[in-house]
Amino acid sequence: MTLLSIDWLLLIEKLILIAIIVFASLGIALYTTFAERKVAAILQDRPGPNRAGPFGLLQPFADGLKLIMKEEIIPSSASKFLFILGPGLAMTAALMTCAVIPWSSHVELFDRKIDLQIADINIGILYVFGVVSLGVYGIMIGGWASNNKFSLMAALRGASQAISYELAMGISLIAVLMISGSLSLKTMVDQQMAPGQLWNVAYQPLGFLIFFICAMAECNRTPFDLPEAENELNFGYHQEYSSMKLGFYLFSEYVNMIMSSAIMASLFFGGFDIPFLDERTLAPNIAAxxxxAALLTKIVIFIFVFMWIRWTIPRFRYDQLMNLGWKTLIPLALFNMLVTGAFILWRQGG
Amino acid sequence: MQALTNRAKEVSRKPMTLLEKLYLPAIAKGMLITFSHIFKKQPTVSYPEQKRPFSPVFRGLHVLNRDEEGRERCTACGLCAVACPAEAITMEAAERLPGEENLYREEKYAAKYEINMLRCIFCGLCEEACPKDAIYLSETFAPANFTRKGFIYGKDALLIPDAKTDPEGYAKARGIGEPTTAD
Structure with a gap:
């Protein structure tokens, strides 16, 4: 029975890891909603939510309970299957990204070497792009299935924005790939961790800037939150949604934010690397x-910057959004890619 | 042409310089401004725990005063109701019976005295109109209520407790001890 010689321990190990990472991401996303309200409040000289529990720490649970207890409305003219599929797809696509992010090196438990990454696939970053593109279907299906012209328009707006910014994002990424020569996130982090090697942001500052702006647009964060535009266009593509289905849409935005922060940290800021410290001198478990902790710190800083920008800059107009995407970011990304390529060729030739 | 006021400012129509077109310096400047607000003092007053001081001339909920012997001052003359621009006050007069001299100061008193706090505009004209110094605006305000009926305050709510037998209730109704801007 060699065909069935599955490494059961590996399977169990991965299942436990998946459970931990998914629930941890959801937990962090829960508190990101709270952090968003707190950050907004503090930047606007308010105390923010402070009534539920000490310092308002139970507020996300109160919000969640409220959403669950609300009446669930499915419009009579909506396509019921797609209407339910939309938020599920948005959430699944948001969570699937966490599979390829290297959360840390490895721990040694019960004589086993356990990698703290669900799957180290050699096309890691391509997988991320594929899954992120799936997220557009969540928006499109939600808007289409609502059978409401405003939802549909908002969904179209959201989809065109996501597609436009994915291009510049991909091109800015090619420059990073040229430097690392690998698509696997783990390899890229290991390269940045090597002694004497700087983080990729030092080699690709322009690439990082483009990637950051595009990530913000992909997450539908202000100044790019045109699909939602909650104060002007009463909520955009999830206008017809209520109860926890709406909660899923709102929540997937926060999960997306965490995942794009994790990817930016891994691609440009050394992933789980601690600056000025050689991790190999530590015991593997402590280093892990x-x-x-280092990766989470980087993620928290990125999330804070996301929020900081949201509460500083007003929303773009639609033509400004398209101009920035097509006429500025894509040429800049192409320029960045060409310069990087020329530089690498020059180094090799010389 | 001579401008009417000298406050008009000419709008600059100069084309943007490269630095301005980049937007990024302007965004960084804006972000520094919002960041500086993290360290600013919040003006919020967390209401039930913290109270904002009233001005010493604050006109709050009405009280019906008593005299030094604890008798009701009001004689139900109706001048307050006449003075009231919002027509919030209604009253019914009754004659004092023999043996009630310790309760009512004059021969006539208000058997029923009601103020609709939803109509009242807290202007204080009733206080000015009163010849007997009987109605007085304290430094407290009307608490929330679930029904409109709950905002029609009768004599039981308006009549101030006797300062001798219930000094605490008296101070509470007058709003004594509430923080004011005077101190």
Missing amino acids: ILGV
Whole structure:
């Protein structure tokens, strides 16, 4: 029975890891909603939510309970299957990204070497792009299935925005790939961790800037939150949604934000690397725990910057959005890619 | 042409320089401004725990005063109701019976005295109109209520407790001890 010689321990190990990472992402996303309200409040000289529990720490649970207890409305003219599929797809696509992110090096438990990454596939970053593109279907299907012209228009707006910015994002990424020569996120992090090697942001500052702006647009964050535009266009593509289905849409935005922060940290800021410290001098388990802490710190900083920008800059007009995407970011990304390529060729030739 | 006021400012129509076109310096400047607000003092007053001081001339909920012997001052003359621009006050007069001299100061008193706090505009004209110094605007305000009926305050709510037998209730109704801007 060699055909069935599955490494059961590996399977169990991965299942546990998946459970931990998914629930941890959801937990962090829960508190990101709280952090968003707190950050907004503090930047606007308010105290923010502070009534539920000490410092308002139970507020996300109160919000969640409220959403669950609300009446669930499916419009009579909506396509019921797609209407339910939309938020599910948005959430699934948001969560699937976490599979390829290297959360830390490895831990040694029960004589086993456990990698703290669900799957180290050699096309990691391509997988991320594929899954992120699937997220557009969540928006499109939600808007289409609502059978409401405003939802449909908002969904179209959202989809065209996501597609436009994915292009510049991909091109800015090619420059990073030229430097690392690998698509696997783990390899890229390991390269940045090597002694004497700087983080990729030092080699690709322009690439990082483009990637960051595009990530913000992909997450539908202000100043790019045209699909939602909650104060002007009463909520955009999820206008017809209520109860926890709406919660899923709102929540997937926060999960997306965490995942894009994690990817930016891995691609440009050394992933779980702790600056000025050689991790190989530490015991592997301690290094792994410190690595997780370092990556989480980087993610928290990115999320704060996302929020900081949201509460500073007003929303773009639609033509400005398209101009920035097509006429500025894509040429800049192409320029960045060409310069990087020329530089690498020059280094090799010389 | 001579401008009417000298406050008009000419709008600059100069084309943007490269630095301005980049937007990024302007965005960084804006972000620094919002960041500086993290360290600013919040003006919020967390209401039930913290109270904002009233001005010493604050006109709050009405009280019906008593005299030094604890008798009701109001004689139900109706001048307050006449003075009231919002027509919030209604009253019914009754004659004092023998043996009630310790309760009512004059021969006539208000058997029923009601103020609709939803109509009242807290202007204080009733206080000015009163010849007997009987109605007085305290430094407290009307608490929330679930029904409109709950905002029609009768004599039980308006009549101030006797300062001798219930000094605490008296101070509470007058709003004594509430923080004011005077101190």
